[in-house]
Amino acid sequence: xxxxxxxxxxxxxxxxxxxxxxxxxxxxxxxxxxxxxxxxxxxxxxxxxxxxxxxxxxxxxxxxxxxxxxxxxxxxxxxxxxxxxxxxxxxxxxxxxxxxxxxxxxxxxxxxxxxxxxxxxxxxxxxxxxxxxxxxxxxxxxxxxxxxxxxxxxxxxxxxxxxxxxxxxxxxxxxxxxxxxxxxxxxxxxxxxxxxxxxxxxxxxxxxxxxxxxxxxxxxxxxxxxxxxxxxxxxxxxxxxxxxxxxxxxxxxxxxxxxxxxxxxxxxxxxxxxxxxxxxxxxxxxxxxxxxxxxxxxxxxxxxxxxxxxxxxxxxxxxxxxxxxxxxxxxxxxxxxxxxxxxxxxxxxxxxxxxxxxxxxxxxxxxxxxxxxxxxxxxxxxxxxxxxxxxxxxxxxxxxx
Amino acid sequence: xxxxxxxxxxxxxxxxxxxxxxxxxxxxxxxxxxxxxxxxxxxxxxxxxxxxxxxxxxxxxxxxxxxxxxxxx
Numbered sequence: 001x002x003x004x005x006x007x008x009x010x011x012x013x014x015x016x017x018x019x020x021x022x023x024x025x026x027x028x029x030x031x032x033x034x035x036x037x038x039x040x041x042x043x044x045x046x047x048x049x050x051x052x053x054x055x056x057x058x059x060x061x062x063x064x065x066x067x068x069x070x071x072x073x074x075x076x077x078x079x080x081x082x083x084x085x086x087x088x089x090x091x092x093x094x095x096x097x098x099x100x101x102x103x104x105x106x107x108x109x110x111x112x113x114x115x116x117x118x119x120x121x122x123x124x125x126x127x128x129x130x131x132x133x134x135x136x137x138x139x140x141x142x143x144x145x146x147x148x149x150x151x152x153x154x155x156x157x158x159x160x161x162x163x164x165x166x167x168x169x170x171x172x173x174x175x176x177x178x179x180x181x182x183x184x185x186x187x188x189x190x191x192x193x194x195x196x197x198x199x200x201x202x203x204x205x206x207x208x209x210x211x212x213x214x215x216x217x218x219x220x221x222x223x224x225x226x227x228x229x230x231x232x233x234x235x236x237x238x239x240x241x242x243x244x245x246x247x248x249x250x251x252x253x254x255x256x257x258x259x260x261x262x263x264x265x266x267x268x269x270x271x272x273x274x275x276x277x278x279x280x281x282x283x284x285x286x287x288x289x290x291x292x293x294x295x296x297x298x299x300x301x302x303x304x305x306x307x308x309x310x311x312x313x314x315x316x317x318x319x320x321x322x323x324x325x326x327x328x329x330x331x332x333x334x335x336x337x338x339x340x341x342x343x344x345x346x347x348x349x350x351x352x353x354x355x356x357x358x359x360x361x362x363x364x365x366x367x368x369x370x371x372x373x374x375x376x377x378x379x380x381x382x383x384x385x386x387x388x389x390x391x392x393x394x395x396x397x398x399x400x401x
Numbered sequence: 402x403x404x405x406x407x408x409x410x411x412x413x414x415x416x417x418x419x420x421x422x423x424x425x426x427x428x429x430x431x432x433x434x435x436x437x438x439x440x441x442x443x444x445x446x447x448x449x450x451x452x453x454x455x456x457x458x459x460x461x462x463x464x465x466x467x468x469x470x471x472x473x474x
Contacts, residue, residue, distance in 0.1 A: 137407035139449065147458065153470060156456055165449055168456040170468050190459055265449070268407075272445055275414050279438040282421040286431045 009089065016087035019094060025085040030056065030096055031104050034077045045073070049081060049096065056085075057095035068100040078104035109208055113215050116242055120217070125224050126245045132229040134249055137263050138197030140167045142228070144187035147172035151204040151233070151254040158258035163265040169194065175203040180213035185222040192226045199226065200257045201243060202233030214241035223247050233257035360386040373398055407448055414441045 006014075019025050032049035039045055043062025048055050058081055060069060073079065083098040120126060141159065145151045152170060159166050171187035174180045184201065191199050201223060203211070213219060214234045220242045223230050232247035233254040244250040251257035302308065355361050362370040365381045380395045405413075417438045421431060458468035 135406060135408065136411075137449075139407075147468070156470060164453050165451050167454045169465065170456060170458045172458055172460075172468075186461075187459075190463070194459075268449065271411070272442060275411075275418065275438075275445075276442055278418050279414075279421070279435060279442065282418060283431060283435045286421065286426065286428070290428055 008092070012087060012089035012092050015094075016089055019085060019087050022085075027082075027084060028096075029080050029082045031078070031080045032056070034073055034079055035075050037073060037075050045069075045098075047073070047075075049079070057093060058083075058098055059095055060098040060101060064099055068098065071103060073101060080104050109212065109215075113242070116215065116217055116220070117245065120220060120242065120246065125220065130224070132248045134229050134231065134260060135197050137268065138166070138261055140169065140194075140196045141261050142191035142194065142196045142199040143168060143170045144173050144184055144191065144199065144201045145170070145203050145254070146175045149204055151202055154204075154253070154255040155200060155233075155258040158255050159262045162259070162262040163268075165265060166262055169196065175213060176206065176210045181216040181219050184213055184219050188219075188222045188226050188230070192228050196228050198229045198231060198261045200231045200233055200251075200254070200261055201247065202231075202251070202254050202257060203235070204254060205235040205239065211235050211239055211241055214243040217242070219243055220246045231257045231260055355385060356387050360384045373400060405444070407445065410441055410445045410448065414438060414445070417441060 030049060032051050032055075035048045035050055035055075037045065037047040043065065045060045045065070047058050049058050050056075060083075079101050080103075081096055081098045082100040082102075083096050085094055086097050087094045124130070143152065143155055145155070147170060156168060159168055169191065171191055173187040174183040188199065188201060201214075203214070211234055214232070223232070223243055223246050229248045231249045231251050232241070232243045233251040233256065234241045234243055235253075237252040249260060251260055361384070363383050363385075364370055365383065367383075370376070370382060376395055376398055378395055378398065381392060382395060383390055383392050417434050420426065421434045421438065426434065456468040456470075457465045459465055
């Protein structure tokens with residue numbers, strides 16, 4: 001017999017402390033089927049979690065609900081409850097105090113996702129070395145998505161806005177539910193055959209179940225095998241799928257995928273114009289450089305041409321001639337002057353001057369000077385020149401002095 | 402001529418122009434470079450087929466048909 005006797009409170013408090021100290025019970029996830037689910041008017045939820053053999057009481061307080069419970073939990077749901085196991089001393093009961101409740105299937109999916117991600121990553125399928133670059137100017141773009149809905153609409157709208165001349169080819173795929181994965185795979189394979197520049201694979205936002213096809217291993221492998229660069233575009237910014245990891249490029253949304261895949265046509269035209277300008281400018285400058293060289297050479301050639309030399313010689317000759325003529329004329333002038341002086345002096349000595357004042361110059365008919373009577377004969381003709389003329393006379397008489 | 406990608410054409414054009422912009426390129430080479438540059442430009446412009454294209458949908462039998470978006474979606 002045990003000597004010590006404890007009060008009920010003491011026992012419950014002791015157990016409560018034991019539970020609180022326990023590492024495992026402090027943070028535990030329990031899965032089971034919901035039963036006896038009651039929504040208290042204060043907002044707390046009381047329910048029982050059970051499996052085939054056992055049951056445990058659970059409570060989720062109103063304060064935990066906004067973050068911890070994202071669906072309308074009801075009896076029969078298979079759930080995973082995360083929280084701690086504690087004691088309610090007033091009733092001597094232990095129960096699960098839930099922080100978070102999720103549908104059990106989701107937990108499964110998450111685990112599958114993580115397992116596949118790890119497996120493919122280990123196989124190197126996410127490695128950058130396999131990532132093909134997205135061409136800068138795709139002209140033919142394939143799209144694997146549903147033919148209705150926001151995704152295809154956004155891709156077409158954004159693509160056409162950037163490049164109205166792009167050829168879009170849609171493979172209308174089933175992107176959720178049974179058969180989605182094979183449909184997406186055939187889409188990828190069919191478009192890969194078509195020699196396109198890039199393929200966008202994706203869909204709009206949805207629940208994890210809706211997006212699930214993009215977490216299937218076979219879809220991932222089809223993307224990996226695809227020779228054409230693949231842009232994945234699944235759901236919203238926050239959604240990551242296996243397809244995103246294995247694709248050559250991940251777009252946060254279908255619109256963003258269209259932005260990545262399409263170049264802006266106007267930019268392209270501008271770029272071509274810029275190149276055309278540069279090409280013409282560089283040839284122009286080459287031309288003007290050559291023209292300049294040509295002109296320089298031409299003027300050098302000109303200045304060295306024989307014509308210029310001849311001209312120079314001619315000019316030299318002209319100069320010499322001028323000088324010579326000048327010198328000649330000076331000499332001539334001097335001579336003329338001298339001549340004039342001489343002629344003046346000569347004039348002073350002229351016989352004409354001597355025959356002034358009644359003197360005359362007598363010659364015979366042959367022009368021979370007559371200054372003596374010797375040789376004169378009667379009847380001989382003589383010419384006498386005086387100042388203003390001459391006359392002819394005959395010798396009548398001869399007298400000797 | 403082998404099908405050249407647009408980026409390859411841009412790259413080639415870039416190197417042609419860089420060559421042309423060099424000081425010591427002869428006039429003959431300039432003409433040759435300019436000619437090939439113009440050819441590259443022409444190819445670039447024709448590479449983009451400037452006709453608006455309808456979105457095509459590939460059906461399971463492999464045929465292509467015009468895809469009309471349902472505006473009510």
